Amino acid sequence: MQLEIRPDPAEVGRARRWARSRLAGSGIAADEPLAETLILLVSELVTNAVVHTGCPAVLRLSLPGTVREGADGSVTVRLEVADASDRAPVPRCADGDATGGRGLALVDGLADRWGWSPEGAGKRIWCELDRCSETRQGAAVAYGGGLASYEGLAFEAV
Numbered sequence: 001m002q003l004e005i006r007p008d009p010a011e012v013g014r015a016r017r018w019a020r021s022r023l024a025g026s027g028i029a030a031d032e033p034l035a036e037t038l039i040l041l042v043s044e045l046v047t048n049a050v051v052h053t054g055c056p057a058v059l060r061l062s063l064p065g066t067v068r069e070g071a072d073g074s075v076t077v078r079l080e081v082a083d084a085s086d087r088a089p090v091p092r093c094a095d096g097d098a099t100g101g102r103g104l105a106l107v108d109g110l111a112d113r114w115g116w117s118p119e120g121a122g123k124r125i126w127c128e129l130d131r132c133s134e135t136r137q138g139a140a141v142a143y144g145g146g147l148a149s150y151e152g153l154a155f156e157a158v
């Protein structure tokens with residue numbers, strides 16, 4: 001499933017709402033750490049695409065029923081954002097007073113895996129979350145204990 005994103009910061013909120021609505025029928029509860037982390041990662045990656053490329057983008061989600069299921073019953077959820085910019089994502093080192101520049105560090109800390117690849121004239125940034133991952137749940141707590149802390153914020157990302 002996918003959502004077309006216009007190059008407008010208001011699209012970040014629309015992308016979060018869309019992702020939440022897709023979670024409803026997927027077997028992932030809205031208050032589950034996986035869901036909260038997924039919504040935060042949607043915010044970060046869509047913000048990156050909208051703010052730093054100025055190009056339209058496409059948000060793709062692979063949720064239970066359409067994702068890999070491990071032999072142990074674990075589920076992997078995949079999030080992708082494709083845009084028309086050929087600029088590679090570059091993690092930045094933000095000092096303590098900076099108001100931005102931590103987006104990819106947040107993705108790195110919360111996702112079980114992430115990366116990027118060229119796609120046509122642009123690129124695709126992706127991340128994966130494993131439902132059974134305890135590392136990610138610990139990272140979510142370290143970043144404020146849940147998505148409710150981030151509601152209504154427009155994230156500034158790299």
